[in-house]
Amino acid sequence: MNRFPPQNEIIDSILKGMITAKTNYTFWTADELYLSYAPPKFLTIHVSQEIAKLENSPEIFIDATIADILRCSLPKRDSFRWFMSENNITQDVICLTLDERFEHKSDNDSISKVIMSIRNGVRNAQDEYKHDIDLICKMLSRDKKEESTLDYGVFAFYLDISNTARKKSTRRIEEIVESFDKIVASHKNLKSSFKGGDINIIENIGEWCVGCYVIEPTF
Numbered sequence: 001m002n003r004f005p006p007q008n009e010i011i012d013s014i015l016k017g018m019i020t021a022k023t024n025y026t027f028w029t030a031d032e033l034y035l036s037y038a039p040p041k042f043l044t045i046h047v048s049q050e051i052a053k054l055e056n057s058p059e060i061f062i063d064a065t066i067a068d069i070l071r072c073s074l075p076k077r078d079s080f081r082w083f084m085s086e087n088n089i090t091q092d093v094i095c096l097t098l099d100e101r102f103e104h105k106s107d108n109d110s111i112s113k114v115i116m117s118i119r120n121g122v123r124n125a126q127d128e129y130k131h132d133i134d135l136i137c138k139m140l141s142r143d144k145k146e147e148s149t150l151d152y153g154v155f156a157f158y159l160d161i162s163n164t165a166r167k168k169s170t171r172r173i174e175e176i177v178e179s180f181d182k183i184v185a186s187h188k189n190l191k192s193s194f195k196g197g198d199i200n201i202i203e204n205i206g207e208w209c210v211g212c213y214v215i216e217p218t219f
Helices: 007-029 042-052 066-071 077-086 127-140 169-185
Strands: 059-065 093-099 112-119 152-162 190-196 200-202 206-217
Touching (some): 007 152, 007 206, 042 112, 066 127
Antiparallel strands (some): 152 206
């Protein structure tokens, strides 16, 4: 079994992947700001490529179902239905899931470690983003560490605004983080942190940044 990359390497790869996506999109379209106009999965694919470059890279799954992730993270693989019902979770997909990499003995022995929501064009704490945070919390929250193999979850995003926007990026990020913190605080045994958020200013056009809101158990 390969060594799973430490959290800081994963987060750095996520941030680098989103910045690379911005660079590529600008090169291909000459649009200096609005990566938010990019096609679906544009960010997710670039993030996946960066994570794949890591030494001992994890297995990477795009749009894995919640049921499959729970089946690969709960102690009993057939308890995912109970878990979803108990936590009021409906079936959906998660943007990106990282599993331990090892030689499999069957198609049912995967071990999920990290879940991610990757969002483009985030400018405020919309309900759909709050839903992502709440879902990540529900999948991570537990009484004992051994009740799940999931180590942490990430809400990764790209933010861009024009130079005419009254509320600047710094304040928007503060409000997004504050809103997310309230959701995390409503769940037991969880903590959060924020990485990234460096503001890039394009004169007479606007500003952009990338960020990772990280949620993890407090064990």
